[in-house]
Amino acid sequence: xxxxxxxxxxxxxxxxxxxxxxxxxxxxxxxxxxxxxxxxxxxxxxxxxxxxxxxxxxxxxxxxxxxxxxxxxxxxxxxxxxxxxxxxxxxxxxxxxxxxxxxxxxxxxxxxxxxxxxxxxxxxxxxxxxxxxxxxxxxxxxxxxxxxxxxxxxxxxxxxxxxxxxxxxxxxxxxxxxxxxxxxxxxxxxxxxxxxxxxxxxxxxxxxxxxxxxxxxxxxxxxxxxxxxxxxxxxxxxxxxxxxxxxxxxxxxxxxxxxxxxxxxxxxxxxxxx
Amino acid sequence: xxxxxxxxxxxxxxxxxxxxxxxxxxxxxxxxxxxxxxxxxxxxxxxxxxxxxxxxxxxxxxxxxxxxxxxxxxxxxxxxxxxxxxxxxxxxxxxxxxxxxxxxxxxxxxxxxxxxxxxxxxxxxxxxxxxxxxxxxxxxxxxxxxxxxxxxxxxxxxxxxxxxxxxxxxxxxxxxxxxxxxxxxxxxxxxxxxxxxxxxxxxxxxxxxxxxxxxxxxxxxxxxxxxxxxxxxxxxxxxxxxxxxxxxxxxxxxxxxxxxxxxxxxxxxxxxxxxxxxxxxxxxxxxxxxxxxxxxxxxxxxxxxxxxxxxxxxxxxxxxxxxxxxxx
Numbered sequence: 238x239x240x241x242x243x244x245x246x247x248x249x250x251x252x253x254x255x256x257x258x259x260x261x262x263x264x265x266x267x268x269x270x271x272x273x274x275x276x277x278x279x280x281x282x283x284x285x286x287x288x289x290x291x292x293x294x295x296x297x298x299x300x301x302x303x304x305x306x307x308x309x310x311x312x313x314x315x316x317x318x319x320x321x322x323x324x325x326x327x328x329x330x331x332x333x334x335x336x337x338x339x340x341x342x343x344x345x346x347x348x349x350x351x352x353x354x355x356x357x358x359x360x361x362x363x364x365x366x367x368x369x370x371x372x373x374x375x376x377x378x379x380x381x382x383x384x385x386x387x388x389x390x391x392x393x394x395x396x397x398x399x400x401x402x403x404x405x406x407x408x409x410x411x412x413x414x415x416x417x418x419x420x421x422x423x424x425x426x427x428x429x430x431x432x433x434x435x436x437x438x439x440x441x442x443x444x445x446x447x448x449x450x451x452x453x454x455x456x457x458x459x460x461x462x463x464x465x466x467x468x469x470x471x472x473x474x475x476x477x478x479x480x481x482x483x484x485x486x487x488x489x490x491x492x493x494x495x496x497x498x499x500x501x502x503x504x505x506x507x508x509x510x511x
Numbered sequence: 512x513x514x515x516x517x518x519x520x521x522x523x524x525x526x527x528x529x530x531x532x533x534x535x536x537x538x539x540x541x542x543x544x545x546x547x548x549x550x551x552x553x554x555x556x557x558x559x560x561x562x563x564x565x566x567x568x569x570x571x572x573x574x575x576x577x578x579x580x581x582x583x584x585x586x587x588x589x590x591x592x593x594x595x596x597x598x599x600x601x602x603x604x605x606x607x608x609x610x611x612x613x614x615x616x617x618x619x620x621x622x623x624x625x626x627x628x629x630x631x632x633x634x635x636x637x638x639x640x641x642x643x644x645x646x647x648x649x650x651x652x653x654x655x656x657x658x659x660x661x662x663x664x665x666x667x668x669x670x671x672x673x674x675x676x677x678x679x680x681x682x683x684x685x686x687x688x689x690x691x692x693x694x695x696x697x698x699x700x701x702x703x704x705x706x707x708x709x710x711x712x713x714x715x716x717x718x719x720x721x722x723x724x725x726x727x728x729x730x731x732x733x734x735x736x737x738x739x740x741x742x743x744x745x746x747x748x749x750x751x752x753x754x755x756x757x758x759x760x761x762x763x764x765x766x767x768x769x770x771x772x773x774x775x776x777x778x779x780x781x782x783x784x785x786x787x788x789x790x791x792x793x794x795x796x797x798x799x800x801x802x803x804x805x806x807x808x809x810x811x812x813x814x815x816x817x818x819x820x821x822x823x824x825x826x827x828x829x830x831x832x833x834x835x836x837x838x839x
Contacts, residue, residue: 255620263618265614269610270606273606273607273646274605338599338600338601338604339598339601340602342562342565342567342601343595343615343662343663344618345566346565346590346595347615347618347619348591348620349618349619353618
C-alpha cells in the first residue's frame with residue numbers, strides 16, 4: 238500500500254491543467270495502439286492511396302475536366318476530403334468499443350477530468366488523420382497533382398480539411414456513445430457512404446438531375462472540396478449557386494455547425510447521469 | 512471524515528427507468544472492512560445499486576453514501592475512494608497489462624515513475640509479472656479479471672465494488688479471483704460484490720443481502736440465510752426408479768425428519784439436513800440396511816434457486832397472513 242488518496246485539486250487553473258494532462262494520457266493510449274499494431278496503421282494509410290490510384294487511373298481517362306486539365310488535379314482535393322469523412326468510422330469504432338467493454342464506465346468512475354476522455358480521443362484522431370493526409374499529399378504530388386496559388390493558401394486548404402475531420406470526429410464520438418457496440422459499424426457506413434459519394438468529389442453537380450445536384454451542392458463535404466480546389470488552384474467547375482460561390486466560408490461554417498450540434502450532444506451522452 | 516465505521520450506506524434508495532422500478536427503496540449498511548454480497552437473479556437490481564454507488568448513475572430518491580461522502584453531491588470525493596470492477600474486463604485489449612495499469616495510474620494523477628512502480632507491484636501481486644508485457648488480447652479470462660481487479664486497486668481504495676466478478680470464468684479462473692478478493696478483505700478493504708451464486712457469497716461474504724425486483728428480501732450472514740432454508744441438503748440418486756418411494760422415506764427419516772423432494776426424471780431424492788456429516792453416515796447406513804442400491808450420495812449447499820424460491824414463498828405466505836388479519 239504505497240499510494241494514498243491524491244490531494245484534491247480545487248482551483249480552476251489546477252482543473253484545467255489536469256484536464257489537459259488527462260486528455261494527453263488518453264491520447265497517448267491511442268498512440269501506443271499504433272506501436273502495438275503497425276500492420277493496422279499501414280493498411281489505414283494505404284487505403285486512401287489505393288483510392289487515389291484507383292479513381293485517378295481507372296476513371297481518369299474517361300472524365301472531362303474543366304479547361305481540359307488533368308483529372309487527377311481535379312480528383313485529389315476530393316480524395317483528401319473523403320479520407321477525412323471516412324475517419325468517422327475509425328472514431329466510432331474506438332468509442333463504441335470502449336463503451337461496450339465497460340472501459341468508459343471505468344473512466345467515469347475515476348477522479349479524472351470529465352472532458353478528458355473525448356478530448357483525448359479527438360486529439361489522437363486528429364493526429365492520425367494529419368499523418369494520413371500527409372501521406373496522401375505525398376502520393377498526390379507523385380501522380381501529378383500540385384498546388385498553384387502559393388504555400389499560404391495550400392496550408393489554409395489543409396486546415397479546412399482537418400477542420401472537417403475534427404467536426405465529423407464529434408459525429409463519430411456521438412454515434413459511438415449512442416450505439417450498442419462496435420458491431421453497429423455497418424449502420425454508420427450506411428450514413429457515411431452517401432455523405433461521401435453524393436458530393437462533388439468525383440463529378441460536376443451541374444451534370445446531375447436538378448434535385449440531386451442541389452443535394453450534392455449542399456453536402457458539407459462538397460463545400461470543403463470546392464474550397465480546397467479553389468485554394469490549391471486546382472480545376473473546378475465552379476457553379477452558379479450561392480453555396481458554390483461561397484465555398485470557403487461554407488467550408489468553415491458547415492464544420493462549425495456540426496460541432497455546435499454534436500459536441501453538446503456527446504457531452505450529454507457521455508454523462509447521462511449528471 | 513476520511514474514516515467512518517460504515518463504508519457503504521443506502522437508505523430508501525430508489526431508481527426507476529420510465530415505468531419500470533429498478534430499485535424500490537434499498538437499505539444497505541456495509542461496515543468498514545467487511546465483505547458484503549448482493550445476491551439475486553438477473554434483473555433484481557444488483558448492478559443498478561453498484562452503478563449508483565460508483566457515481567455512474569443518478570438515483571431518484573433516498574440516500575447513498577460511500578466512505579462518508581454523499582454519492583450525488585460529493586461524487587469527486589467518492590471517486591477518489593472507490594475501485595470498480597464491472598461485469599466486463601474493462602481494460603484495453605491492445606495494450607499490455609503493464610501499459611493498462613500505467614495508463615490508469617496516470618489518470619489517477621500518479622507521476623510516471625510512481626505509476627510504473629505501482630503497476631509492477633500490482634502485476635506481481637496478482638501473478639501477472641511474467642505476462643505484464645503481453646497484449647491483454649492474449650490473456651485468459653482469469654488473467655483479464657485479475658488485471659481488471661488490479662486496475663481497480665491502483666489507489667488502494669478503501670471501498671471496492673465488484674459486479675459479478677467471476678461470471679464467465681472457468682473454475683480455475685474463479686478460484687484465482689476468489690483468492691485475490693479474500694486477500695483484499697484481509698488487508699482491510701471494504702468489498703461490495705454482486706453475484707448470482709449463493710456458493711460465491713458463501714465463500715467470500717460475511718454479510719449477504721438477497722435482492723428481488725429492486726427490494727431487499729433477506730439480509731444476514733450466509734449461515735443465517737441457509738438456516739432459514741434448513742441448511743444444507745443431501746442428494747441421493749438411486750439406480751432403479753422403482754426404489755424411489757421407499758428410498759424417499761428412508762432418506763427423509765435418516766436425514767432428520769423433514770420431507771424429501773423426489774425428482775423422478777433424474778431418480779434423485781433431495782432432503783434438508785442439519786448435521787451434515789451425521790446425516791451422510793445415517794443415510795448411507797439406512798439405505799444399505801433397506802437394501803436400496805444408491806448410485807450417488809452427496810452433501811451440497813442449497814442453490815440460489817432454492818433459497819430464492821423459499822424466501823419469496825415466505826414473503827407470499829406473510830403477505831397472505833397479513834391480508835387474512837385485515838379481513839378478520
